[in-house]
Each structure stands twice: as structure tokens, then as C-alpha cells.
Amino acid sequence: MIHRALNIESNDNSLFVTAQCNNKCVMCCQPPTQCDDIEKYFIQNIELIKSAPKGLKNIGITGGEPTLLGDKLFEYIRIIREYLPDTSIHILSNGRIFKDADYTHKLKDAGGEKLFVGVPLHSDFINDHNHIAGAESAYEETITGLYNLASEEICIELRIVINALNYSRLPQMAKFIFKNLTFVSWVALMGMEHIGYAIKNQSTIWIEPEQYSTQLSDATLYLSQVGIPVSIYNVPLCLLDKRIHKYACQSISDWKTLYLDECDKCSVRSDCCGLFATSHRIFKGIKAL
Amino acid sequence: MYNLLPFNFTRLSNSEVLVNELGDMIIAPNGTVDAVVNHSLPSNDLYKTLVANHFIYEGIVPPLIDVYALRLRTKKCFLDDFTSLHIFVLTLRCNQNCVYCQASSQNEDSANCSMSKETMDASIKLMFQSPSKKLTVEFQGGEPSLMLDLIHYAITEIEKVNETEKRTVTYVLCTNCFNLTDGLLELCQKHNVLISTSVDGPEWLHNKNRGRTDSYQRVVANINKARAVLGFDRVSALQTTSELGVNYPLETIDEYVNLGFHSIFIRALNPYGLASQNNDWKQYTERFIEFYKKALDYIVEKNKQGVFFVEEFAVIVLRKILTPFTTGFVDLQSPAGIINSVLVYNYDGYVYASDESRMLAEAKDYTFRLGKATDDYEKIVCGDTAKQCAKVWANECIAGCSDCALKTYCGADPVRNYSTQGDMYGYRPTSLLCKKNKAIIEYIISMIIDRGDEVLPIFRSWLL
Numbered sequence: 002m003i004h005r006a007l008n009i010e011s012n013d014n015s016l017f018v019t020a021q022c023n024n025k026c027v028m029c030c031q032p033p034t035q036c037d038d039i040e041k042y043f044i045q046n047i048e049l050i051k052s053a054p055k056g057l058k059n060i061g062i063t064g065g066e067p068t069l070l071g072d073k074l075f076e077y078i079r080i081i082r083e084y085l086p087d088t089s090i091h092i093l094s095n096g097r098i099f100k101d102a103d104y105t106h107k108l109k110d111a112g113g114e115k116l117f118v119g120v121p122l123h124s125d126f127i128n129d130h131n132h133i134a135g136a137e138s139a140y141e142e143t144i145t146g147l148y149n150l151a152s153e154e155i156c157i158e159l160r161i162v163i164n165a166l167n168y169s170r171l172p173q174m175a176k177f178i179f180k181n182l183t184f185v186s187w188v189a190l191m192g193m194e195h196i197g198y199a200i201k202n203q204s205t206i207w208i209e210p211e212q213y214s215t216q217l218s219d220a221t222l223y224l225s226q227v228g229i230p231v232s233i234y235n236v237p238l239c240l241l242d243k244r245i246h247k248y249a250c251q252s253i254s255d256w257k258t259l260y261l262d263e264c265d266k267c268s269v270r271s272d273c274c275g276l277f278a279t280s281h282r283i284f285k286g287i288k289a290l
Numbered sequence: 291m292y293n294l295l296p297f298n299f300t301r302l303s304n305s306e307v308l309v310n311e312l313g314d315m316i317i318a319p320n321g322t323v324d325a326v327v328n329h330s331l332p333s334n335d336l337y338k339t340l341v342a343n344h345f346i347y348e349g350i351v352p353p354l355i356d357v358y359a360l361r362l363r364t365k366k367c368f369l370d371d372f373t374s375l376h377i378f379v380l381t382l383r384c385n386q387n388c389v390y391c392q393a394s395s396q397n398e399d400s401a402n403c404s405m406s407k408e409t410m411d412a413s414i415k416l417m418f419q420s421p422s423k424k425l426t427v428e429f430q431g432g433e434p435s436l437m438l439d440l441i442h443y444a445i446t447e448i449e450k451v452n453e454t455e456k457r458t459v460t461y462v463l464c465t466n467c468f469n470l471t472d473g474l475l476e477l478c479q480k481h482n483v484l485i486s487t488s489v490d491g492p493e494w495l496h497n498k499n500r501g502r503t504d505s506y507q508r509v510v511a512n513i514n515k516a517r518a519v520l521g522f523d524r525v526s527a528l529q530t531t532s533e534l535g536v537n538y539p540l541e542t543i544d545e546y547v548n549l550g551f552h553s554i555f556i557r558a559l560n561p562y563g564l565a566s567q568n569n570d571w572k573q574y575t576e577r578f579i580e581f582y583k584k585a586l587d588y589i590v591e592k593n594k595q596g597v598f599f600v601e602e603f604a605v606i607v608l609r610k611i612l613t614p615f616t617t618g619f620v621d622l623q624s625p626a627g628i629i630n631s632v633l634v635y636n637y638d639g640y641v642y643a644s645d646e647s648r649m650l651a652e653a654k655d656y657t658f659r660l661g662k663a664t665d666d667y668e669k670i671v672c673g674d675t676a677k678q679c680a681k682v683w684a685n686e687c688i689a690g691c692s693d694c695a696l697k698t699y700c701g702a703d704p705v706r707n708y709s710t711q712g713d714m715y716g717y718r719p720t721s722l723l724c725k726k727n728k729a730i731i732e733y734i735i736s737m738i739i740d741r742g743d744e745v746l747p748i749f750r751s752w753l754l
Binding site for chain 1: 312314335338339341342343348353354356357360361612613614746747750751753754
């Protein structure tokens with residue numbers, strides 16, 4: 002992981018806190034390692050926090066799985082709160098640890114307001130979710146964790162990375178979310194990055210946005226119609242049905258955004274997220290609009 | 291291998307409709323239920339859908355059993371706070387003479403049919419014993435606007451008590467809008483009173499039903515006056531489908547749209563008061579069902595043309611089908627709305643289980659009289675009458691309902707069973723209420739099956 006100074010102009014300021022994870026997602030862009038790296042990153046990250054610009058809007062905590070830090074995660078949060086009292090903290094977690102209500106409560110205590118937790122849901126169907134997450138009890142633990150986060154009134158971003166194993170149930174997932182996870186603050190439907198495990202598993206999981214266009218539109222429009230805020234990340238506008246353009250975000254970190262030559266001719270380039278420069282494969286069908 | 295969770299099913303529009311205890315509905319091909327119960331379901335997409343929607347599960351305990359429990363609690367959360375709707379029948383006096391009057395109203399100058407201040411005091415005391423944080427105070431009649439002094443007295447007393455009670459109190463005045471005086475509107479404005487009124491349909495139809503030639507003109511003028519003083523959306527309207535009106539669904543909807551309303555609550559006649567003299571309820575019920583279907587189709591068309599207009603009964607049913615939320619509508623609840631959600635303080639000094647219960651009392655049937663307004667609260671809400679009702683007020687445990695696919699969308703109504711069939715338990719095969727509710731709910735589900743892409747975006751827009 003490259004460490005960059007926290008930059009007030011950037012849309013992506015994240016602290017990488019460990020490469021370890023208790024899931025092994027089939028499309029993981031940051032494959033986990035076993036090595037004990039928590040202290041090493043802690044020392045580096047504390048320096049980053051202390052030297053960060055005070056007006057920083059948003060700071061991410063990512064990995065790996067940040068909750069594997071246990072109570073040390075709260076130390077991070079307390080230090081961020083001390084040096085950057087007005088900065089939102091956005092934790093990316095698989096959510097499993099939050100099945101422990103006490104741990105979830107401690108997170109709320111440390112983070113207070115301006116705390117967001119982004120949690121992935123891979124499928125409404127238990128076995129598909131567990132298969133994609135690469136862990137047996139991931140589904141129940143994540144769902145219970147989401148309920149515990151909600152009961153602490155912590156903002157939840159529910160993240161769905163679209164892959165070949167889950168795209169066909171996107172509309173059903175949207176319904177599942179409205180019926181069973183009504184409390185989430187917003188849902189992010191995300192295109193996949195072709196890196197990490199996504200390369201290794203490409204024959205079973207890779208899918209082109211063109212192939213899931215219908216399902217993505219149905220799910221997006223449904224969520225919007227039932228009043229759940231929804232955003233689309235990482236899929237360029239030219240690959241989305243016009244009806245859902247307004248839900249697409251500039252989601253790709255500025256330092257890894259790529260536009261093709263074709264994009265120079267595009268009239269909506271400035272609204273488009275572009276492509277992952279880090280992706281080893283470029284989405285098919287990119288064309289100027 | 292999988293296990294079953296409780297669900298019921300029916301067949302509609304050449305499909306099987308499976309509904310679980312949470313109201314989650316799955317439309318599946320014919321033969322699905324057979325495959326589910328015989329454990330011959332292939333592991334296909336439908337299998338995944340059934341698991342994800344709490345119809346079947348793998349393992350010993352359903353992995354999401356706690357989510358299931360919480361969702362069931364959410365669907366039944368209208369019970370959490372107990373009685374929230376408190377109806378005060380101020381008088382039987384009325385200034386109109388409607389052909390379908392359900393409330394046995396009396397002439398404007400009749401004596402001995404208005405509530406005394408003592409009864410009002412006792413009723414307010416009872417109301418505040420309800421644990422509900424939200425109290426809706428509904429003034430009814432007869433025509434409550436004839437009782438301006440008593441309304442003023444009631445609101446003053448309630449506000450006084452509420453200084454320490456600190457409940458959220460909403461006032462609703464159910465009026466025919468025939469004579470909204472400046473004094474009354476001033477009171478409504480001061481205390482944020484909502485006006486709930488009624489227009490039957492086009493001018494000629496309304497006037498015919500009301501037994502006056504000037505009713506429509508005055509009512510419409512007063513609706514506009516009330517909107518000007520209180521705010522446009524502070525005036526809502528319920529419609530009642532008279533035996534004549536049942537022939538004019540389109541005209542009735544047009545009338546509501548033209549009057550600037552964004553919604554209509556289409557209601558059938560109730561078999562109480564004058565209306566119970568209607569000699570063929572069965573025929574009326576059938577005609578009403580057709581009326582409702584035509585009206586709902588027409589409303590959907592209006593919405594497709596860009597007019598936002600809602601049918602409120604459909605909204606209640608759709609909220610139950612399409613969302614994880616509950617509704618506060620007392621006529622479609624299980625356990626029933628009587629006592630649990632509504633109490634009626636009648637002008638006669640007694641407390642009744644529901645609006646219909648006090649209407650029965652006008653025919654000298656006091657079955658659902660819970661006690662005197664001066665009685666102890668416990669005697670009223672936990673007394674013998676309440677106990678009798680409680681045995682039969684959950685459709686989960688009465689024959690003909692417990693195995694009905696539409697159970698979670700419908701409700702139990704011991705008072706209606708009693709008044710139309712002679713006992714609180716009732717008999718569903720000949721119940722006209724069952725027939726009506728079932729036909730309407732099935733029609734809404736059929737629209738979802740047959741025309742989902744077209745109607746669902748509209749229906750969802752009604753639920754936001």
C-alpha cells in the first residue's frame with residue numbers, strides 16, 4: 002500500500018490500517034495477508050492524521066478489515082476526533098464484528114456523530130453471499146451487525162459490488178434491502194475493479210456493465226421509488242441506461258481515474274466517474290455521449 | 291434440505307400468490323406451493339427468493355430469525371402504544387338529512403342528544419389514561435360543528451391537562467362542511483384542527499343524497515373557505531358510495547380531482563343506521579366492488595397522465611403488501627382496531643368499542659358498550675366486554691381467516707360480524723365484509739401481477 006499525504010483537495014483520503022481480513026471475497030481488490038501489520042501501520046497513520054489539513058472533509062479507514070484491530074480501532078477514532086474534530090470518518094468494514102453489540106456501542110462512543118460505516122452485501126441469498134464473501138457465517142453476522150449499527154444510529158452505506166455471481170438478483174436484492182434493511186442511509190451499487198482476486202477469479206466472477214444494465218436499472222429505480230437513497234459507483238455514464246444517469250457518482254479516487262481518448266469527445270465527461278486506472282481490464286462499450 | 295416457515299397462498303391471474311406472516315408476497319408459477327411443501331423444489335432462482343423472503347430456510351434455526359421477529363414486531367407496532375384514536379360523539383343533531391346516514395342523526399333542534407360538560411370531563415380524563423404518546427381527538431356527530439361551545443370547551447380542557455401530560459395531540463373535526471362559521475374556523479386555526487369532510491360525487495348526486503338542493507354549493511364554498519383559512523392540505527375528504535352513487539365511479543373521481551383534492555377514500559355503506567334498511571346488501575356489495583375496481587383503474591389512468599391522485603384504501607393495502615411498515619387504519623387490523631386503537635366517548639355518557647358500536651347502540655343494542663365515561667379506565671379497556679371481544683379479534687386465530695392468503699393485509703372485525711351475522715366470531719363464507727375486502731385486495735394484487743411495470747411505480751409513489 003502506497004502512503005500518500007492526506008490532501009484537502011482529494012476525494013479520497015484513506016488510512017490503510019491492516020491488510021488482514023476475516024473474509025476472502027472472490028473479487029477483493031486488496032487481497033488479504035496474514036502478517037501482523039497493525040502496529041506498523043498505526044505508527045505511520047498517526048503521523049498522517051497529525052499532519053492532515055484541519056479542514057479535511059472526510060477521512061476513510063480501510064484495509065483489509067479495520068475491525069480486526071479490535072479496540073485499537075477506537076484509538077484511531079479518538080485521535081482523529083482530537084486532531085480533526087470536524088472531519089467525517091468513513092470506515093469500510095465487512096460488518097461481521099458488529100454482531101457484538103458491545104463492540105458496536107464502543108464504536109458509537111468513540112466516533113459520535115459524523116461516523117459512517119460502509120458495509121458490503123453480496124446477495125440477498127445466504128449461500129451466495131457467503132460464497133462471495135468466502136466465509137461461512139458471513140451473512141448472518143453481517144446482517145446482525147447492520148442491525149446493531151442501526152440501533153446505535155450509526156449511518157450505514159450499504160455497498161454492493163456487482164459481479165457475475167450476484168448481478169441477476171440485483172432487483173431482488175433491492176427489495177430485500179427495503180424490506181429487511183430499511184434503515185440504511187444509502188445504497189451504493191458498484192462496478193468491479195479488475196485487480197487483485199478479480200483477476201485470479203475472472204472466469205467465474207467478471208462481468209461487463211453492458212450485461213447487467215437491465216438489472217442495475219431495475220434495482221436503482223426501485224430503490225429510488227421506495228425512498229432509499231441510491232448511488233452508482235465506478236460505472237461510466239456511457240454504460241448506464243439514461244434513466245439512471247442521475248444516480249451515478251464521481252466515485253473513483255482522483256488519483257486512480259482514467260479516461261480514454263474516446264472520452265475526450267464525450268459531452269458528459271465532466272460528470273462521469275471514468276475508469277479505474279488500476280484496473281487490468283477496461284469495460285467494453287465505452288463510447289462518447 | 292430446507293424447512294418451512296409459516297405462509298398461506300392463493301391462486302390469482304394464473305399464478306400462485308404466497309404470503310408470509312410479515313406480509314411479504316411472492317408471485318410464483320402454479321405448482322410452486324406443491325413443490326415447496328413436498329420438498330421437491332429445485333435449487334433455482336425461485337428457491338433463493340423463497341429463502342431470502344423468509345418462506346423456507348436451511349438448517350435448524352432460521353439464520354435471520356431475529357430479523358423476522360423484529361419485522362413482525364414492526365408490522366404489529368400499532369399495538370405498542372395502545373389506544374391512540376379517541377372519538378368524541380358530541381351530538382346526534384344534524385343540519386342535513388342524508389339518505390345513507392349511518393349515525394342515526396336527529397333534527398338540528400332535538401334535545402337530549404348532545405354531550406354534557408360532565409361527560410366531556412370524564413371522557414378527557416379517560417383518554418389521558420391511555421398510554422399512547424400520540425392522541426388523535428376526533429370530533430364526530432351528528433354534526434359536531436353545531437356544538438362550537440363544547441368543542442371549544444374540550445380543546446381548552448385537553449390543552450390544560452396536556453401542559454403536564456405533554457402528549458402529541460392532533461384534532462380532527464369530522465364535519466359535513468354545511469355550515470362552517472368564522473368562529474369555528476378561528477378555533478380550528480388556533481389549534482391546528484384538521485377538517486375531514488365528505489363529498490359524494492357530482493353536484494346532482496351529492497344534493498340528491500343529502501336531501502337538499504343547496505348542499506353541494508355550500509359544502510364546496512366552505513371547503514374553499516376552510517382551505518383559505520387553515521391551509522389547502524388541512525382539509526381532506528372521505529367519500530361514501532350510496533346506492534345511487536355506485537353507478538358513477540368516473541364522475542365521482544373527476545369531481546374530487548376538480549375540487550383540487552389529491553386523494554379520495556372510497557368507502558362502502560355500512561349496515562348501520564338508516565342505511566341498514568337497504569334490503570339487498572349482497573347485491574350492493576357486488577356493485578360496490580365493481581365501482582371500486584373501475585374507480586381504481588381510472589385513478590391509475592389519471593396518474594399515468596401526470597395527475598398525482600391517490601386512493602386511500604388502496605394505499606393501506608399497498609403499504610401492507612409492498613413495505614415493511616404498519617398502518618394506523620383501525621378497520622384493517624389484527625388484533626382489531628376496537629379498544630386497541632380506538633375508543634368512542636358517546637354523547638350518552640358511555641364509552642364504546644368503536645364508531646360502529648355506538649351506532650348499534652342507537653338501535654338499542656348495547657353489546658359493545660364498555661362502560662360509563664365515569665368508570666375506571668381498567669374497567670373500560672380490560673372489562674368483560676373487552677375480554678369477550680379479545681377472544682375473536684385476531685384473524686390469525688379465527689376460522690376462515692387464519693388460512694386465508696390475504697390475512698396479513700386484512701383485519702378482524704368482531705363488531706361487524708356481530709351486527710351482520712349475529713355473533714362476534716362471524717362466518718366468513720357468507721360475510722359480505724370478507725367478500726368485499728377479499729375482492730378489492732385480490733384486484734390490487736392482480737393489477738400487480740398483470741400490469742406490474744405499469745402500476746408499481748405509481749403505487750410506490752403513493753407510499754412515499
